[in-house]
Amino acid sequence: MAGSPGLAARRLVFVTGKGGVGKTTVAAALALAAAGRGLRTIVCSIAAEEHLGALFGSDALDHSERPLAEGVWGIAVEPRRARDEWLHYQLPAPLAALLARSRLLDHLGTLAPGLEELLAIGKVWEVSQPERIAAGAAPYDLAIVDAPATGHGLAVLSAPHTFAQIARVGPVRRHAEHIDRFLRDPAATAVIAVTRPEELPLLETLELATRLESALGRRLDLAVVNGVVPLRLTADEAKRLAAAELDGAARKAATLALSERRVAVRHSAAAARLRRRGVPVSTLPQLPALDDDAARGEALAALARRLARVL
Secondary structure, eight states: OTTSOOGGGSSEEEEEESTTSSHHHHHHHHHHHHHHTTOOEEEEEOSSSOOHHHHTTOOOOOSSOEEEETTEEEEEOOHHHHHHHHHHHHSOHHHHHHHHHOTHHHHHHHHSTTHHHHHHHHHHHHHHSSSOSSTTOOOOSEEEEEOOOHHHHHHHHHHHHHHHHHOOSSHHHHHHHHHHHHHHOTTTEEEEEEEOSSHHHHHHHHHHHHHHHHHHSOOOOEEEEOSOOOOOSOHHHHHHHHHSOOOHHHHHHHHHHHHHHHHHHHHHHHHHHHHHTTOOEEEOOOOOOOOSHHHHHHHHHHHHHHHGGGO
8 A cells, every 4th residue: 555664564464354265374374474574473363263373283372472483473362361461451450350350340341342352452452562561571573463254353443443432531541542543553553354356255355445444544455365366368368279179188178278267357357346446456376275284384384475575
């Protein structure tokens, strides 16, 4: 995006997208790419299901910051733990401990929709700060968020603004305002949507771009379009191939090549729709299955090399 720094110059990169499009894998590969540039990087999972640990060949992540690879750490943010930490920062220790044990706060979460999202993004904000609030915690150069799917992801991004309006005074308002300013600042935070070159995820990404501008007054920084078939044949080459007199294996190969080109043209058109909307686009081939440990490591490294260009 014109006028904004590259992703590696931000403090926080928020990665969202429709379920099943490869969002978590892209977040993991971006973290490896950032670490390859010498940035101390943490990946924060706030999605409903935590898959980051498995991608790095590790056990499931929890609320503690854990090394995953050279230069990469991971955490699965737990809103209840984030709440208790926030109370500890804001209140005298005995009162914070008393409230943490009280069921009153659990009822408050029920009565205040969006509180869990505020707590989750609040922890991500804390992790991304050059001066950490958590005692003894080392800072990171970059925090990458494996966020919930698009609609819930936008709710997480919007939660600080919502609570800043509700809480007219006091520490909740101040905390929410700090986070809201940080998320709105394109020099500090980037928002990435991972999508596929298909109608439903594409429409969801375009809607996210519109809602980001409406809710936060900022643009979508990047759309990563996953599963794109590359355009290998020009229109003239395809025309000549279709007219060629072939038979047997040659005809089957030509039919396959022409069919692949038709798919590639549709995928190219999908990426063009995003660019016309003013969204920068990076494309990836179909992400491979990442079931085998060795294959997983090689595939993530290959994706990191491809995504390094957007940093």
